[in-house]
Amino acid sequence: MTSSASGRPLRADALRNRAKVLAAAEEVFAVQGTSASTEEVARKAGVGIGTVFRHFPTKESLLEAVLVALLERLAAEAEGLRSADDAGEAFFGFFTRVVAQAATKRAVTEALAEAGVDARAATGRTGTGLQAALGVLLERAQEAGAVRADVGPAEVMALLAGMSYAAGRAGAHEDVLTFAFDGLRPRP
Amino acid sequence: MTSSASGRPLRADALRNRAKVLAAAEEVFAVQGTSASTEEVARKAGVGIGTVFRHFPTKESLLEAVLVALLERLAAEAEGLRSADDAGEAFFGFFTRVVAQAATKRAVTEALAEAGVDARAATGRTGTGLQAALGVLLERAQEAGAVRADVGPAEVMALLAGMSYAAGRAGAHEDVLTFAFDGLRPRP
Amino acid sequence: MTSSASGRPLRADALRNRAKVLAAAEEVFAVQGTSASTEEVARKAGVGIGTVFRHFPTKESLLEAVLVALLERLAAEAEGLRSADDAGEAFFGFFTRVVAQAATKRAVTEALAEAGVDARAATGRTGTGLQAALGVLLERAQEAGAVRADVGPAEVMALLAGMSYAAGRAGAHEDVLTFAFDGLRPRP
C-alpha cells in the first residue's frame, strides 16, 4: 500500500498525494455514491486528474482502495477490542457501531459485502482481516456465553452486511438490531 | 398499469410491447445492475429504442416500473397466503422465498429497500401494498404464537431488505436466516 | 390548395382536417418557433400525427403551407386597398401594419423573406401574389407623388422584410420606420 506498482517506494510528496486522493475519494463517494466522477475526486483532493490516475490506474482500483481502507479501519477497531473486559459488550457494541456508521456511509455496506465475498473466496484478501478480527470477538463472546455456539464468522459477516444495508435505507436499524441480536443469543 | 398516461387504454399490440419491454428490463437490470443501458433493454426486448421511450419516457420511470412490478408480484403472493392453515409457516416461508429470489435478482433487494422508504413516508405508493400484505401474515403469525408480539411490519420489511441484500452478496443466506428467524420467535 | 396531390378533390371532412392542421401549425410555429415538433401541431389540431403527414407529407411542406397562407392573406389585404382614396396612405399604412404583425409573429418575416426570394427567382410562386398586389399600391402611390419614382417592387419587398425582422428583434420599429419611409419619399 505504501509503494508503487513497480515496487519502488514512493517519494514523500507522492505518498502525501496518494493519501489526499484516497481521503477525497472516500468523502466524494460517500456523499455522491460510487457513480461520482473521478474528476470530482481530483478537485476535492486539490490535485490534477492525471495524479489520481497515476496512483489508481482505473476508477475501479480507486474504489477498491477506498473499500480496503474502510475495512482496515474497522479491522483495527475490532482488534483493539480483543481483550476487552466484557466480551459480549465488545462484540455487540462493535456490531452496533459498524451499522451506525453504515447508516450514513453507503461505502461501508459495500465494503462489508465485498469483504464477505472475498473471505468466502478464501483469497486471503483484505476482507479476511476484518473477518479474522471479528472472529476473535465472536469466539470470546461465545466463550462468555453471550452468543450461541452454532454461529460462525461468515454468518456474522453476512448479518453485519445485511443490517448495514437496512440501516442505510429504511432507517429502522435500532429496533431491527434488537431482534437480530436476540437471534444470535443463546436460547434460554 | 394497463393504460397509457392519457387514460385511454392501449392497443393490444402496444400492450404486448410494453410487457416485452418491462420483462426485458427486469432481466437486464437483474443481470447487469441498474446502470445497464436503455439500448440494451430495447435490444433484449426486440424493439426499437424509440419504443422503450414511448412507454417509459425516462430511464428512471422504466426503473421504477420494474420495481413496482416486482413488488406487486410479491404483494400478490403474500395476499394469497392470507388464509393459509399454518400461519407461522406462511410467514417464514414467504420471507424465505423472497430472500431466495433476491439472491439472484438484485432488483428485488432494491425494490424492497425502496418499498421500505415509501412505506415510511406514508405515501400511498406501491410499496405499501407489500407492507400491508406482509403485515397481515405477520399478525396472523403472532396470533398463532409463531412470532413475538413486539415486532412491527416496518421492522420486518427492514429485516427482509437486509437479508435479501446479504443473500445477493455473501451467499450465506440459509444459515443466516436461521438466526434472524430465531430473533423473531418468541423467547421461550 | 383544395385538392390532394393525386388531383382528386378532398372529402369534406378531410378538407376540414387540413384546415385544422394548418391553423394549429400557424399558431404553434408562431409561439414556439419553427423547431416546434409536428406532434405538437397534431395535438393542438386535435388529430393524430398520421393525419398531419397525410396532408403535408414532410414537415417542410407544412411549414411552407403556413407561409403561403400568411402571404395569401397579406396579398388579399393589399388587393383590397387597390382603389383606396389616398394612395400614399394606403401604401404606407399597409407597410406599417405588416411590420406591426411581424413584431409578434416571427413567421411573417420568414414568409416575406421567402416571398422575396421566390419573386426574384421568377418562379411564379405564391410570393409573387403579394409582390404584385404591393406593386399596384406602389405604382399608385408613385403616381400620387407620395413615393419617389425610382423605387421598384423588389426593393419594397426587401425593405419590408428587413423592417419586419428588425421589428421582431430590436423593437425600435416605429422610429425606424419613420426614417425608412423618408427614404422612400421623393426628395423635396
Place this chain on the structure above:
Amino acid sequence: MTSSASGRPLRADALRNRAKVLAAAEEVFAVQGTSASTEEVARKAGVGIGTVFRHFPTKESLLEAVLVALLERLAAEAEGLRSADDAGEAFFGFFTRVVAQAATKRAVTEALAEAGVDARAATGRTGTGLQAALGVLLERAQEAGAVRADVGPAEVMALLAGMSYAAGRAGAHEDVLTFAFDGLRPRP
C-alpha cells in the same frame, strides 16, 4: 476570451484549439445555420467532440461565443474609423460593409439582432461595444451634416440588423441601401 472560466490562463495548445473550434463554428454555423451539429463543428476543427465541450460547455455557449467574436470584430473596425477624415463616408461605408458581410454570413445578422437586444437591456454585454463605437461614428457624421440629427444609435442598430437580414435573403441590398441611407440623410 483568452482564459478559462477558472481564471487561469490557458496553455498555448489549448488556446490554439479554442481558436480552431471557434473558427470552425463560425464557418459551420454560417453555412448550415445554427442548427448545425456540434459534431460537425468538431470535425471541421479537426478535434474530438470532447474538446469542443471542454471549451464551450454547452452548444448555446459556443453559439454565443461565435456571435461575440463577430461583434467584437465589427466593433474594432468601427473604432478604427473614429478619426477618419470624411465622417459621412466612414459611417455609411461601415454600414455598407457590415451589410455586405451579412449577405453571406447569416451569423452576422443574428449577432446584430442580439446586440440590439443586449444594448436595449442596458446590460454591460458585448453588444454594447458595437453600439457605442457605432454611436461615435454616428455623432461625427451628424456633426459633419451627413446624417440628420434626430437619429439615435438604437435606431441605427435596428436599421443595420434589418438591412443585414434583407441582404441575406432577398439579395437586393445595394439598391435598398440607397433608399435607407437617403432616409438617414438630412432633408434638403
Place this chain on the structure above:
DNA sequence: CATGAATGAGTGTTCATTCAT
C-alpha cells in the same frame, strides 16, 4: 512526477417519418 487538455465511445432522449390496425 504532476498537470490538465484531448479523446471518443457511450448515454439518455427527441422527432420526422412509416405503416399496421
Place this chain on the structure above:
DNA sequence: TATGAATGAACACTCATTCAT
C-alpha cells in the same frame, strides 16, 4: 381515411482514460 405505435438516425452531453507539456 384516420390513428398512433414503432422506428432509428441524430443530437447534446459525460467521463474514464491517455499523453504531450
